[in-house]
Amino acid sequence: MAKTDSNLSFILNKPHDVTFEERPKPKIESPHDVLIAINYTGICGSDVHYWEAGRIGSFILKDPMVLGHESAGTIVEVGSAVKSVKVGDRIALEPGTPCRRCTPCLAGHYNLCPDMRFAASPPIDGTLAGYYTSAEDFCYKLPDHVSLQEGALIEPLAVAVHITKQAEIKPGQGVVVMGAGPVGLLCCAVAKAFGATTVVSVDIQPSRLEFAASYAATHTFTPERVPAEENAARLLKEVGLEGGADAVIDASGAEPSIQTSIYVVRRGGVYVQGGMGKPDITFPIMELCMKEVTAKGSFRYGSGDYKLAVELVAAGKVDVKKLISETVRFEEAEQAFKDVKAGKGIKMLIAGPNEK
The missing domain is CATH 3.40.50.720 (NAD(P)-binding Rossmann-like Domain)
Incomplete structure (x- = not known):
């Protein structure tokens, strides 16, 4: 669990221009939301592509944006209607929230939602920060024997x-x-x-x-x-x-x-x-x-994919630990991006700013 209220964030201003900035700690907006202290975040190829080019297809960086979306963290606050998780739970975070009302969503294909709010897809901020808010049903509790580092790799495993x-x-x-x-x-x-x-x-x-x-x-x-x-x-x-x-x-x-x-x-x-x-x-x-x-x-992940990914790791059927090449401090995030771009290692993790 995070040890301070710091919400230091890793922000992409424009291609190859990143800064660390202390942003206000996010607040719970819905009774069904939770506040998460981010413990670890993996670097994805899409993060690197935004860092390099400032866009992926029609998603174009126009304003400064927090990077990162492969994250695991600890619940530190819950909305009044939250039932599935509690303060202190360690979770893998599914970083996209669909509208839940459109035809793809109602058909069970929420990954195809045209109004998906996906972390670190402009203009939505990502998870390379001290804290992040999410809907409770997009947080997946990690079994006691599954580490938070493994939890950060649930996102690419769900893909x-x-x-x-x-x-x-x-x-x-x-x-x-x-x-x-x-x-x-x-x-x-x-x-x-x-x-x-x-x-x-x-x-x-x-x-x-x-x-x-x-x-x-x-x-x-x-x-x-x-x-x-x-x-x-x-x-x-x-x-x-x-x-x-x-x-x-x-x-x-x-x-x-x-x-x-x-x-x-x-x-x-x-x-x-x-x-x-x-x-x-x-x-x-x-x-x-x-x-x-x-x-x-195939695009991102849909209904049941994150749940199955957690179960595969928990049962020992997929070992994600072997993919982790290095874990670096939050302040080393920019160098970590450069290393990933250079092809060093397989999966690089960045510890949250409050993970000391």
């Missing part, structure tokens, strides 16, 4: 859970995951937890593949600078999936990976796009059609 659920993984299947960054690695782990017996991690960086092999992948593959169809044929032969993979997940967003994926997936298989890259790409549409591939997008 992987959603992607893998979209892929409809069944026991005994073969799955190929393009990209061995944090989400790709977690997709491998979740696919294995869902019963996949062959889990292939694909990346161009040897160190990432080495980690993937020690983490959750049964096989690894390094693509070459050759046509996508050639890479796909070699991959399937090397890992013993000559008929094609039951499901292929792209967690990279890289055009060559997407192209290769369509050749890798089996006839009637499932392809899921989880990584975001260029707005427009070319891919083998004839291959997609002739194999009747089911192609899906």
